[in-house]
Amino acid sequence: MIISLAVTGLYLYNYIEKSYLDNLKINNSMQANMVSNFVSRFVGTPSSYLIEPTIVEYAKQINARILFTNIDGRVIVDSAPSKEFEGKSIKMYPDIKEALSGKSSTSIHNISGVGWAMYTAVPVISKNNVVGAILISSSIDNVIDLLNSIKYRMIYTFSGIGVLVGFLSLLVASFITNPLKRLTEAANILSQGKLDYKVDVKSKDEIGKLANAFNKMSYSLMKIDEERKRFVSDASHELKTPLASVKALIESLINSRSQDIAFYKEILQDVNGEIDRMTRLVNDLLELARLDKIKSPRIKRVEVSEVISDVIDSLAPLAESKNVNLTFNGKEKVFAEVDPDRFYRMAYNIVENGIKYTYEGGNVLVGLDEDEDNIYLAISDNGIGISEEVLPKIFDRFARGDTARSKKNGGFGLGLAIAKEIIDMHEGKITVESKVGEGTTFKIVLPKRKNKEY
Ligand SMILES: Nc1ncnc2c1ncn2[C@@H]1O[C@H](COP(=O)(O)OP(=O)(O)OP(=O)(O)O)[C@@H](O)[C@H]1O
Ligand SMILES: [Mg+2]
Numbered sequence: 001m002i003i004s005l006a007v008t009g010l011y012l013y014n015y016i017e018k019s020y021l022d023n024l025k026i027n028n029s030m031q032a033n034m035v036s037n038f039v040s041r042f043v044g045t046p047s048s049y050l051i052e053p054t055i056v057e058y059a060k061q062i063n064a065r066i067l068f069t070n071i072d073g074r075v076i077v078d079s080a081p082s083k084e085f086e087g088k089s090i091k092m093y094p095d096i097k098e099a100l101s102g103k104s105s106t107s108i109h110n111i112s113g114v115g116w117a118m119y120t121a122v123p124v125i126s127k128n129n130v131v132g133a134i135l136i137s138s139s140i141d142n143v144i145d146l147l148n149s150i151k152y153r154m155i156y157t158f159s160g161i162g163v164l165v166g167f168l169s170l171l172v173a174s175f176i177t178n179p180l181k182r183l184t185e186a187a188n189i190l191s192q193g194k195l196d197y198k199v200d201v202k203s204k205d206e207i208g209k210l211a212n213a214f215n216k217m218s219y220s221l222m223k224i225d226e227e228r229k230r231f232v233s234d235a236s237h238e239l240k241t242p243l244a245s246v247k248a249l250i251e252s253l254i255n256s257r258s259q260d261i262a263f264y265k266e267i268l269q270d271v272n273g274e275i276d277r278m279t280r281l282v283n284d285l286l287e288l289a290r291l292d293k294i295k296s297p298r299i300k301r302v303e304v305s306e307v308i309s310d311v312i313d314s315l316a317p318l319a320e321s322k323n324v325n326l327t328f329n330g331k332e333k334v335f336a337e338v339d340p341d342r343f344y345r346m347a348y349n350i351v352e353n354g355i356k357y358t359y360e361g362g363n364v365l366v367g368l369d370e371d372e373d374n375i376y377l378a379i380s381d382n383g384i385g386i387s388e389e390v391l392p393k394i395f396d397r398f399a400r401g402d403t404a405r406s407k408k409n410g411g412f413g414l415g416l417a418i419a420k421e422i423i424d425m426h427e428g429k430i431t432v433e434s435k436v437g438e439g440t441t442f443k444i445v446l447p448k449r450k451n452k453e454y
Contacts, residue, residue, distance in 0.1 A: 005165070009158040017147050024143060025106045028120035028136055031062055032104070036134045039068055040126045052077045064138035068124070071131055073100060090135070095121035099133035108140065115141040179207045183214060195222040234398040238281055238412055242274040249274070284414040287345070288397065291421040297339035299449070304343065304375055305334040305368055311347045312366060315355060323360045326351070330368030336375045337449040338426055346422040349415035350379045350442050356411070357401075357440070358383030373448060380441035386434040394432065395420040 035058060042048050051068065059066040059079030068077040073091025078084060090096050098105040099121035106120045118140045124132040179201045186199040197218055201211035249271045253264060312328050319326035347366075354364035358381045367378040386394060386401055393399040400413035423430045428446035 005158050005162050009154050013151055013154055016150055020143055020147060021108070024118060024140060025120070028064075028106065028118055028138060029104060029122065031064070032120045032122040032134050032136045035066060035068075035136070036122045036124045039134065040124050040131070043124065043126055043131055055079050062136075062138070064136050067135040067137075069096060069100075069133045069135070071100065073097075073133070076132070093119075093121075093135070095119045096133050096135060099123045099135070100130060102130050115139060116144045176207065179203065179211065183207075183211060186214060186218075190218055190221070195225050231397055235281075235285055238398070239278060242278045242281075245274045246271050281412050281414075284412060284418065287418055288414065288421065291342075291418065291425065294425070297342060297425050299337050299339055301335055301337050302340045302343065303333065304336050304338060304377075305330065305332050307340060307344050308347055308366060308368055308377070311344060311351055315348065315351055318352070319355050319364065322355060322358070324355050324358050325361075325363045326355060326366075327363070328366045328368075330366065330377075331370060334368055334370045334375055335448075336370075336446060338446065339422075342422045342425070346419040346444075347377065347379075349419045350444075353415060354379050354381035354383065354440070354442075357381065362439075370448070374445050375448060377444040377446070378441060380439060382439035385436040385438050385440055386432070387436050391432065391434060395430075 035055065038054065039051055042051050055066050055068060055077045056079045064079075066077070066079040067075050067085055067090065069075050069090060073089045073093075073096055075085040075088055075090060078086045091100070095105045095107055100123065102123050102125075104120070104122045106118065108116065108118050110116050116139065117137050119135060119137050121133055121135045123130045124134055179199075182199050182201060186197055189197045195218060198215045199211045201208055203211075249267050253267050256263070258264070308328060308330070312326060316326060351364065351366060358364060362382050364379070364381045364383075367376075367380075369376040369378075390399070390401045394401075395416050396413075397417040398413040399417070400410065420430060423444060423446070426446050427449075428444060430442060430444045432440065432442050434440035
């Protein structure tokens with residue numbers, strides 16, 4: 001940038017200098033030619049006595065010194081009052097030499113003690129012969145001074161601009177680099193585990209957008225981390241309860257003096273029940289961990305109405321044991337591309353809830369429908385319903401309603417979380433409507449995913 005400024009400045013100055021001096025040269029040549037024309041008309045005539053006073057007068061007018069030499073280079077007229085050169089030969093001056101050979105010439109000299117001068121020499125031609133030369137010498141000190149002052153002014157201006165440009169580029173660079181530095185620092189802090197760290201960049205440009213994205217990312221990371229911590233603590237808590245029961249039961253066995261085998265059997269059955277519960281929890285946790293990892297499910301074209309029938313068949317004993325009417329009232333021969341095991345699991349968890357959270361003699365109805373793009377699954381019951389406070393949380397891991405929590409053999413609050421993950425994986429949607437004391441309806445929409453690649 002600075003170099004290009006300097007080059008431009010130099011070029012500009014050369015251009016100005018050249019045009020000034022060229023102008024001056026043309027001017028001087030014109031004057032010299034005028035004098036030479038005049039002299040050639042009078043030389044060798046009776047009026048030649050007019051030559052000297054006219055040259056002297058003209059020299060005064062144009063503020064220059066004019067010398068007129070004969071063909072030998074001897075000065076006939078010197079316009080200066082001292083007439084210093086009159087009678088002397090100035091043949092050796094290069095400009096005179098040129099002029100006497102018939103060519104015009106101009107040169108610039110710095111004469112010590114006098115200053116800058118421009119010499120212009122032209123031949124005096126009479127009847128096609130060179131008969132002498134005219135040399136005009138004019139001071140160009142003022143022009144040189146002017147050029148110098150232009151030169152210095154340009155140097156100052158251009159170096160000023162250079163400094164300014166340099167300063168501005170530093171400023172702009174620091175505007176860009178400072179927020180970037182802050183972002184780098186924030187990224188380092190984040191990588192050390194301080195996930196809620198935010199960068200403070202308020203600009204609206206690309207860097208501002210980057211900082212915003214960064215803050216959003218750190219917020220999401222913090223949320224994910226919080227969720228993970230809660231999940232681990234909930235999971236350990238859930239495991240602790242059956243473990244504590246197993247330990248208490250086994251201790252009661254160790255400390256018992258009873259000889260009654262039935263007593264031991266009963267306690268061992270309780271231990272067995274607790275182990276089943278723990279196994280179920282561990283299986284659910286493993287399933288969730290797997291669902292987190294799997295991004296592309298094992299999709300097949302499946303008769304989903306058959307899968308729903310299987311779910312109903314396997315839950316029939318539970319429904320029977322609770323005297324709940326479990327009915328399928330939906331379309332047959334409905335096909336969709338789903339992961340069959342996961343689809344089964346999803347439907348199972350929701351139908352199981354319907355049975356679990358319904359009073360004796362209640363009803364659980366499973367409906368299935370389809371259109372060109374989607375399948376529609378609805379599971380409704382006329383059971384206990386879900387309170388408004390619990391409703392928004394039921395798809396969270398370990399979320400349980402009060403009734404479910406207080407029940408001795410209540411679930412873990414993982415069934416719906418798993419179902420939701422499976423529905424998300426199929427790019428479907430689940431909604432729930434519920435009223436305490438009246439019942440609950442879950443509605444699921446899954447795309448059939450025809451012609452989609454996996
Ligand atoms: N059909 C329903 N009627 C009333 N409440 C329900 C129904 N389905 C779910 N809930 C409420 O939502 C909570 C979460 O259900 P979810 O299936 O995730 O857990 P769970 O049934 O308690 O345990 P798990 O399914 O892990 O054995 C339940 O504890 C219950 O309070
Ligand atoms: Mg459940």
